[in-house]
Amino acid sequence: GAGVSQSPRYKVAKRGQDVALRCDPISGHVSLFWYQQALGQGPEFLTYFQNEAQLDKSGLPSDRFFAERPEGSVSTLKIQRTQQEDSAVYLCASRQGRVNQPQHFGDGTRLSIL
Amino acid sequence: AQTVTQSQPEMSVQEAETVTLSCTYDTSESDYYLFWYKQPPSRQMILVIRQEAYKQQNATENRFSVNFQKAAKSFSLKISDSQLGDAAMYFCAYGETQGGSEKLVFGKGTKLTVNP
Numbered sequence: 750g751a752g753v754s755q756s757p758r759y760k761v762a763k764r765g766q767d768v769a770l771r772c773d774p775i776s777g778h779v780s781l782f783w784y785q786q787a788l789g790q791g792p793e794f795l796t797y798f799q800n801e802a803q804l805d806k807s808g809l810p811s812d813r814f815f816a817e818r819p820e821g822s823v824s825t826l827k828i829q830r831t832q833q834e835d836s837a838v839y840l841c842a843s844r845q846g847r848v849n850q851p852q853h854f855g856d857g858t859r860l861s862i863l
Numbered sequence: 864a865q866t867v868t869q870s871q872p873e874m875s876v877q878e879a880e881t882v883t884l885s886c887t888y889d890t891s892e893s894d895y896y897l898f899w900y901k902q903p904p905s906r907q908m909i910l911v912i913r914q915e916a917y918k919q920q921n922a923t924e925n926r927f928s929v930n931f932q933k934a935a936k937s938f939s940l941k942i943s944d945s946q947l948g949d950a951a952m953y954f955c956a957y958g959e960t961q962g963g964s965e966k967l968v969f970g971k972g973t974k975l976t977v978n979p
Contacts, residue, residue: 752907782966791867791954791969792908805966838906848958848965849896849915854908 751775753855755841761861762831770826770858774843781824782852783816784840792840798824828860836862865890867957869970876945877978883930884940884973886955896958897931897938898967903951911953914938942975950977 754773762768774781780799784792785808794808800821809816813831818824828835838859842852866889876882888897899911914922914931921929926943942949952974956967 780965784967789971791956791971792967794966794968797966808966840906840908842908848960851898851910851913852967853910854900857906859906 753841753843753853755839755855755858757858758856759859759861761863763863764831764833766831767827767829768831768860770828770839770860772824772826772841772843772855774822774824774841775853777845778843778853779821779846780844780852781818782842782844783824783826784842785810786838786840786857788837795826795839831860831862833862836860865892865957865959865968867955867968867970869953869955869973871973872971873974873976875976875978876942878945878947880945881941881943882945882975884942884953884955884975886938886940886970888936888938888955888957888968890936890957892959894960896960897929898956898958899927899929899938899940900954900956900969901949901951902954902972908954912940945977947977947979950975 756771783795786792796816797805798818813829815827838857840857842854844852895916897914900908912924930939952972954972955970
């Protein structure tokens with residue numbers, strides 16, 4: 750079946766602009782995660798949803814970052830008033846309900862802030 | 864907080880040879896999961912192998928196997944009969960089982976080069 754789909758694949762924005770990144774999880778996957786991956790680093794956790802409930806947002810770096818999953822399927826990560834340090838690859842992952850199941854990742858969105 | 868350390872930023876191996884990638888982690892939990900993910904230049908993280916901490920038997924998936932040493936908090940990945948397609952970044956990741964965030968904590972990765 751289809752994997753996790755993220756769009757856009759690349760996004761360039763000027764500093765101060767708002768951006769929205771989309772994630773379409775694998776159908777039926779209850780859990781959805783967002784990670785930020787800086788160049789040459791491992792992914793770092795941003796936030797986690799179980800269905801439409803955001804159960805953990807401890808990794809969001811500032812109040813400029815906001816994520817939602819209103820119907821328990823597609824999720825959007827929004828970054829307001831972007832800054833250069835927001836430049837990174839943003840990865841989305843989804844997982845079936847059980848915690849011992851692996852997370853399946855999308856191809857990511859590479860965000861570049863000029 | 865849990866941490867994952869991969870002490871080898873880069874490794875290289877000859878095609879058809881065996882290579883071992885190291886990973887150590889720090890946790891006070893007794894039950895957890897460990898994963899190795901592969902990330903080729905296309906960026907998609909692909910699961911290679913996983914290990915449940917309560918299982919003593921080391922996980923194996925075809926040419927990939929792990930050496931899980933729970934007391935030493937070590938989780939190394941062995942790749943046998945290396946192939947050109949194995950070239951990628953490899954990330955070790957730790958996941959809690961319950962009671963806390965269900966996030967994965969990743970190491971910084973090891974870049975594996977496979978020489979023909």
